[in-house]
Amino acid sequence: MKRINVVGTSGSGKSTFSRLLASKLDYPYLEMDAMFWKANWQESSDEEFFSILKRQLSQDCWVLDGNYNRTALIKWQNVDCVIWVDYSFSRTLYQAIKRALLRSITKVELWKNTGNVESLRKSFFSRDSVILWTIKTYRRNRVRYSEMFQDPNYRHINFVRVTNPKMAKAYINQLRSDRMT
Template sequence: MKRINVVGSSGSGKSTFSRQLAEALACPYLEMDAMFWKANWQGTSDEEFYTKLEKALNQETWVLDGNYNRTRTIKWAKVDTVIWIDYSLLRTVYQAIKRALYRSITKQELWENTGNVETVRKSFFSKDSMILWTLTNYQKIRSRYLNVFADPQYQHINFIRISSPKMAKAYLKNIAESKP
């Protein structure tokens, strides 16, 4: 396991898991959202995003956090493992709400030098709400990964499905204990 992509619905805990996995493996943690988002919630063009992603993945080892389905051919060209954080809808929405409240209260900048912060209004009362996005896209994302995991085109990739926080904790503990 040298090049890992952690995927899952928004709010599933991809970032937390990815950071912990990268630390356990002593390899770079790469966050797709940090590559995509600019100041004032402006996204990058696909051309710029793909260039940033290709440059970031031009390393021997990494843990990449994020879906961005349109980037699959780039990020999975070198990937050897894909870990799917597949918690229940209830658990995922709970985590998304908890995260949104925490970030709204603390005004934590999400990605360095962007000034982007979550607000109660954006999180709970906006059509751009990540909570709403999670609710409306959860099943679509699950279906996508169920299909991808079964697709012979990707048989060279080691797919791991983690379906509970307990399973995630055990997986990370196993990685940490198996290090020389």
């Protein structure tokens, strides 16, 4: 397992899981949001985004964090494993709210050299709210990934569904054990 894509609804914990997984495997951690977002919350064109993604995925091994469903043909062409972080709606929403609140208070730059930070207004009182996005996409993502996991076009991929933090921790610990033997 050398090329892994971790997917899940915003707030599901996919970035935390991806970073931990990349660290345990000693693989590069690739964040799709960092590839997509430019300074001042400007979006990359598909041409720019796809070019960056292809370049990053040309490495021998990686853990790719992110959905961007329009990129499935690119990112899943040579992927070995797709891990779906699929926690309950209540847990995912709680995590999204907690993360948005912390980011709004700390004003931490989300992606290097972009200046992009979350604000209370943007996170909680905007049509672009990540919390609203989580609410709107949770069920749709569950249907989409359930279907994609069954799609014969992706039979070359090992699909893993992680449904709670205990299962996620056990999965990573098992990988660590497997590498030591």
